[in-house]
Amino acid sequence: MSGVKVIGTGYSLPVKVVTNDDLSKVVDTNDEWIYSRTGIKSRHIISGDEAVHTLAVSSAEKAIKNAYENDSDFSKDKIIAVYVATMTSSYVFPSTACIVQKELELPESIKAFDISAACTGFVYALQTAADTLQTHVGDEGYVLVIGSECMSRTLNFSDRSSCVLFGDGAGSVIIKKDDSESSVFMQLSGTEGNTEVLHCGTYNGGDGYLHMDGGKVYKFAITSLNGAIKKLLENSGSTMEDIDYVVCHQANSRIIDSVKKKYPGHEHKFFMNMETCANTSAASVSIAMADMYEKGLLKSGMKIITVAFGAGLSWNAVLMTV
Ligand code: ACO
Numbered sequence: 001m002s003g004v005k006v007i008g009t010g011y012s013l014p015v016k017v018v019t020n021d022d023l024s025k026v027v028d029t030n031d032e033w034i035y036s037r038t039g040i041k042s043r044h045i046i047s048g049d050e051a052v053h054t055l056a057v058s059s060a061e062k063a064i065k066n067a068y069e070n071d072s073d074f075s076k077d078k079i080i081a082v083y084v085a086t087m088t089s090s091y092v093f094p095s096t097a098c099i100v101q102k103e104l105e106l107p108e109s110i111k112a113f114d115i116s117a118a119c120t121g122f123v124y125a126l127q128t129a130a131d132t133l134q135t136h137v138g139d140e141g142y143v144l145v146i147g148s149e150c151m152s153r154t155l156n157f158s159d160r161s162s163c164v165l166f167g168d169g170a171g172s173v174i175i176k177k178d179d180s181e182s183s184v185f186m187q188l189s190g191t192e193g194n195t196e197v198l199h200c201g202t203y204n205g206g207d208g209y210l211h212m213d214g215g216k217v218y219k220f221a222i223t224s225l226n227g228a229i230k231k232l233l234e235n236s237g238s239t240m241e242d243i244d245y246v247v248c249h250q251a252n253s254r255i256i257d258s259v260k261k262k263y264p265g266h267e268h269k270f271f272m273n274m275e276t277c278a279n280t281s282a283a284s285v286s287i288a289m290a291d292m293y294e295k296g297l298l299k300s301g302m303k304i305i306t307v308a309f310g311a312g313l314s315w316n317a318v319l320m321t322v
Contacts, residue, residue: 003183004130005300006322007071007142008174010062011290012055013044013167013277020164027160034164039253043167043278045152051090053099055170055283056148059290060100063144063172066293071176073140076104079174080141081111081132085121085282087200088150089114096148106144118198119249119310120189121282122147123318126173126306127187130320133177146172147286151279154200156209165251166210167278171286182321184303186236188228189316192220198311217313221255224309226262228317232305236319240266242303243319245292249308250274250284271297281310298322 019042020031034040046055060082067074084096091099097112106112111132115125122145129143148170155163197216202208225248233239240263248256253272260270273291280287285306292298300322307317 002134003178003180003185003321004133004175005178005183006173006175007074008063008067009172009290009293010059010066011169011171011287012059012062013169014046014050014055016045016047017042018045023164026157027163029160029164037254038165039272039274040165040278041275044169046150046168052086052088052148052150052170053090053096055150055168056084056096056100056146056172057103059148059170059172060104060144060146063174063290064104067142067174074142077107078140078142079106079110079144080136081129082106082144082146083113083115083125083128084146084148085115085117085125086148087116087118087121087282088153100144100146117282117310117314117316118312119251119279119281119284120308120312120314120316122285123306123308123316124189126318127316129175130185133175140176142174142176144172144174145286146170147283149281149283151210151281154208154210159209161214162210162212165279167280169277169280169283169287171283171288171290173286173289178321182301184236185318185320186232187316187318188231188235189314190224191312191314194313198313218255220313221251221309222258224315225255225259225307228307228315229259229305232317232319238319240269243269243305244302245298245304246270247285247288247292247304247306249310250277250288251279284308
């Protein structure tokens, strides 16, 4: 399979910032407990008219502007697909992807749909985008891949064990096909059907709030991240020496700290920004990637691993040249 090239990124966070101290006025918690267990200091939470589709659109606008700057061949009329990873869509239907198509006046020949795979969603969307480019016939095409989430809509703000962990936001990445020999795109994924440890909904008397067994999710996260990174490296004949960055789902710094200990000398490659964003679920990897480009960390030709885990229980990992 050919690789892909990232030509534009952007992210968008709600205006309102909620700190750990703010939350301590709502539930019985404190900054020391939250920060020491999660690495989170604050999160952005929607207010006013902000919603999954508005954040998706504004992050995509930034990515499109960025793509025009980076690639003289790019035009938004050449976007052949828009995929939005989300589980907190503004509407049951139409999809957020269709709203993005309308708001950004993207071509009507476009594929546009949402991908619901909880926190694993963006990495699945990235993989779906790479598959789309692989099978596309005709002129050069671009795919807009978005992760957008308003987790605050699912939180019970009297449950201190979960409401302190999440935030809202969106990230967008625009990719095109790269046929050069040095460009790679490989993926691995898995699902352990489990509706007990992490779920949210109203089916069968459910209250519509997120419910989580934190300890079990923690163990699954570490096992799946470790397993995915190890297998991707083995299957691609690579070592951590060949990788520039690992962009993990930004759920919790303790989880990432535990994974990076397996790669002494490479700890600096594990990016983290949950301190100010918290866990934005399907948006977290996309926001992290856009944040890394903005900070000048990610550069064309680098090799990265993106890896996420979440409800399902599911995991997905991609090794790619950006
Ligand atoms: N503030 C203060 N005390 C709290 C809080 C809080 N916000 N939440 C729980 N506690 C208390 C508990 O009640 C418990 O008290 P007790 O001993 O008197 O019963 C004590 O703190 C310890 O609770 P634990 O749940 O054992 O705390 P732990 O150290 O395991 O940390 C945490 C909890 C942070 C949730 C951890 O289990 C974790 O990180 N799990 C992974 C969660 C995750 O990544 N979820 C998202 C992934 S999936 C997705 O993204 C949708």
